[in-house]
Amino acid sequence: MKPDVELKTLHLTTPFRIAHGASSSRQVVRLSGGGAVGEAPFVPYYHENVEATLAWLRAGQGAPPSRAAELALDLWRLDIEGRRKGLPLSSEVPDDLPRREGLLPGCRSFSIPTSLPDFAGLVEETAQQFQVLKLKLGSGDTEHDEQIVATARRVAPRTKLLVDVNGWWSVADAGKMIPKLEAYSLELIEQPIHHDGGIAAWQALRAALPKNLTPLYADESAQNATDVPALVGLVEGVNVKLLKCGSFCGAIKMIQIARSHGLGVLLGCMIESSIGITAAAHLAAWADYADLDGHLYLADDDYLGLTFDAEGCLLMPDGPGLGASPR
Ligand SMILES: [Mg+2]
Numbered sequence: 001m002k003p004d005v006e007l008k009t010l011h012l013t014t015p016f017r018i019a020h021g022a023s024s025s026r027q028v029v030r031l032s033g034g035g036a037v038g039e040a041p042f043v044p045y046y047h048e049n050v051e052a053t054l055a056w057l058r059a060g061q062g063a064p065p066s067r068a069a070e071l072a073l074d075l076w077r078l079d080i081e082g083r084r085k086g087l088p089l090s091s092e093v094p095d096d097l098p099r100r101e102g103l104l105p106g107c108r109s110f111s112i113p114t115s116l117p118d119f120a121g122l123v124e125e126t127a128q129q130f131q132v133l134k135l136k137l138g139s140g141d142t143e144h145d146e147q148i149v150a151t152a153r154r155v156a157p158r159t160k161l162l163v164d165v166n167g168w169w170s171v172a173d174a175g176k177m178i179p180k181l182e183a184y185s186l187e188l189i190e191q192p193i194h195h196d197g198g199i200a201a202w203q204a205l206r207a208a209l210p211k212n213l214t215p216l217y218a219d220e221s222a223q224n225a226t227d228v229p230a231l232v233g234l235v236e237g238v239n240v241k242l243l244k245c246g247s248f249c250g251a252i253k254m255i256q257i258a259r260s261h262g263l264g265v266l267l268g269c270m271i272e273s274s275i276g277i278t279a280a281a282h283l284a285a286w287a288d289y290a291d292l293d294g295h296l297y298l299a300d301d302d303y304l305g306l307t308f309d310a311e312g313c314l315l316m317p318d319g320p321g322l323g324a325s326p327r
Contacts, residue, residue: 003038003057003076004031006030006031007030007054013297018136026272027042030275031072038322039075040068040242043243049066052065053068067244071242071243078321089248097255105313107293109135109291110152112136112138112148121155129311135161139168142169150184161187162266163181163190165193169192171197171204182213187289195218225253225257228254229261238263240258241267252283264289284314304327
């Protein structure tokens, strides 16, 4: 059976600004058929070929031309399989990978603010539900970056704070900023330096930093399981996203490798509908942090899946496969 292939544009309620730029809409490729769905997002800074992706998914021949193509097809197939067996997607994870019991607190992310007073209000309001917040830094001005963190800490004194620089600091800036940010008791700092610098840049950063500071996590530097071993000793954890790995099993493999080296796992996502977010959330029991709020930025998310309880913890939908259903 071949899936129906659709290119969908999803609209954000307000533009999301990170170091890579701002966006107000995102495209996803959606597959349906056999009562199942699959989806993968196109991320602007990945520059994946949309036309080639759609053509490959329709024809189904040769190697996938993009990670979006590979992931959308993988999730659709797993949804069919899960529905046939009556098992959730999470049943794909091997029994020997240690899992947490109980609910995992979800994380809400904030794009880089221009108005700190508006940002303070938003953080304060969000912290009433969510116990974990992630701040996007990399504004181009390290003083403004520190003000973002100081503002959030002031209005949310007990909330766990993660920051994500998206590779925007130079090694020298990161060497100054990371010790400065100790004052704000952060949980972790994600991708402080650009991935283009490779392992040598991480080594230079570590050499410039005192020991035992806030844990550093790699995101852009750790695309999939293959990238993890070289980062051991340089980072304390990795950000695992389905799209980076190209498949659900690829993400499981990345978690397995990370855990085998004693690394932390932050589950991440792109801005995408509840289909992709819910698929990723099936890995939450094997993660330390779940940054899975990409669907909450959308004005027109047409599916229902992962939700959050009054304390901001992840609530999975019932049902086999991905468990996402049309609204
Ligand atoms: Mg990141």
